[in-house]
Each structure stands twice: as C-alpha cells, then as structure tokens.
Amino acid sequence: MSMSPHPRNFLLLFFTYFPGLIICADVTLSSIEIFTTHEWLKPTPDVYFSCKGDNKIHLPDIKKAHVFYSFKGEESWQPLTNFTGKKCKRCGFYEQDKILSDDVFDEWELCPSDFTAPDGRYIHFKEKEFNASLLCPECLSFYAGVSVSAPAAVKHKKKGLNVAVIVLLSVLISTVLILGMVGAYKFWQKKKREQDQARFLKLFEDTDDIEDELGLGTII
Structure with missing residues (x-):
C-alpha cells in the first residue's frame, strides 16, 4: 500500500x-x-x-x-x-x-x-x-x-532529495519523449492516409484520361 x-x-x-x-x-x-x-x-x-x-x-x-x-x-x-x-x-x-x-x-x-x-x-x-x-x-x-x-541527518536528507529530483526529472523527460513519439506516429499515419487518398484519386484521374483518349467514354 x-x-x-x-x-x-x-x-x-x-x-x-x-x-x-x-x-x-x-x-x-x-x-x-x-x-x-x-x-x-x-x-x-x-x-x-x-x-x-x-x-x-x-x-x-x-x-x-x-x-x-x-x-x-x-x-x-x-x-x-x-x-x-x-x-x-x-x-x-x-x-x-x-x-x-x-x-x-x-x-x-x-x-x-x-x-x-x-x-x-x-x-x-x-x-x-x-x-x-x-x-x-x-x-x-x-x-x-x-x-x-549541519547534522549528518540533514545532509543525508538533502542527498535523498537530490536523488528524488533526478528521478522526477527522468520521469518527466521520459514522459515527454513518449508523448512526442506517439504524436509523431499519429502525424505520420495521418500523412500516409492523405498520400494514399491522393494516389487513389490520381489513379482515377489517369484512368479517365486514358478512356477519353481512346474514346471509351460512357455512352448514354
């Protein structure tokens, strides 16, 4: 506990x-x-x-x-x-x-x-x-x-506080790095989706151009 x-x-x-x-x-x-x-x-x-x-x-x-x-x-x-x-x-x-x-x-x-x-x-x-x-x-x-x-007990306590501060800073830095990596990964995923969508739309545009050149457009 x-x-x-x-x-x-x-x-x-x-x-x-x-x-x-x-x-x-x-x-x-x-x-x-x-x-x-x-x-x-x-x-x-x-x-x-x-x-x-x-x-x-x-x-x-x-x-x-x-x-x-x-x-x-x-x-x-x-x-x-x-x-x-x-x-x-x-x-x-x-x-x-x-x-x-x-x-x-x-x-x-x-x-x-x-x-x-x-x-x-x-x-x-x-x-x-x-x-x-x-x-x-x-x-x-x-x-x-x-x-x-100062008494030895006070010095020992101050040393313990120094260690606590180092540990706290390490935890904070690790947390920031993890959050940064997660944010970067999400940003990469978003950009990848946008690129895939752009390639997909480009594929349809190229197909339409080829059909127009061959006169294979939709006959109504």
Whole structure:
C-alpha cells in the first residue's frame, strides 16, 4: 500500500531548491510543559507567547503545571510567530498578571538557525520554568546548501532529495519523449492516409484520361 508524501516534505523540497521565493517560515508549538505558575490568585494560569513587535499568542490549553501538552500545529492560535529572513527575534513565554507586570517564564533570542533538526525542530528548556518544543521546517530553507556544520541527518536528507529530483526529472523527460513519439506516429499515419487518398484519386484521374483518349467514354 503506497503512502502519499507529507505536505511538509514538498514544502521543504520546494524551498530547498528555490529559497529566494520563500515568503514566510511559520513557527508552531509542538509541545510544552510548565513546571511552575507565577500567579497565586488564579487557579488556571494565563500563559502566552510573544516576540518583540508581535501580538501576544495566548495558549488556552495550558491549564496546569507538570502536565505535558502536545499540539498538531493546526490549532486556531497557531503559529506562534514567523520569519521572513535569517534575522532573530526576541521572544519568550509569559504568564499574564492582572495586577502587576506579567511574569516571565523565559525570554531569549529565537533564530531560524535554531531549527537544525531534520524535521525543523528546536527544543528550549528553562530550569524550574518550562520545557518547550517548537517546529519550523521551512526555516531549513534559509540555510540550504550554505551551512557546513549541519547534522549528518540533514545532509543525508538533502542527498535523498537530490536523488528524488533526478528521478522526477527522468520521469518527466521520459514522459515527454513518449508523448512526442506517439504524436509523431499519429502525424505520420495521418500523412500516409492523405498520400494514399491522393494516389487513389490520381489513379482515377489517369484512368479517365486514358478512356477519353481512346474514346471509351460512357455512352448514354
């Protein structure tokens, strides 16, 4: 039973060979576990993610500490942020405070170069605060064919993509050649039929001329 390739693989393939065409690389939250809450007056923490200059992305599913939350990347509040180039962003996880200033789980420089795992994953851990896993597969395209320190798994995947492209081009070329040969054969058949019809008509014309010369025309 054949399995269809994941859409992310097509995106990675496209952006690897056409990096200049990339518009946006989305960062999504794959999983998170908070180890503490900072707001004592609220039983349920109001956790959010934010980068400098971006809107707050509230995470309504996070309701308790020491609970592992995983996400599909398709939630209504996703993505957390996005990159349009290699420039880093100052981002962090926070807990909203109704009275005082918001509490900070951690704040750091988030960069496209952080997402170096084969699937574009980046794990950020802050002791006694949280452990989060972020995804940005399209971030790999920013460094396609440039980074010399990429993990072996990424290099192996790129090699596999090169083979896939060669196979795809071979299939396309073979298909074009076959279609061209079929078209040429049909064209030859058409021309042959036209030539046969022309010879057949010419034969009748020659016969009529001979009959006229011999006076053997039809007598009415």
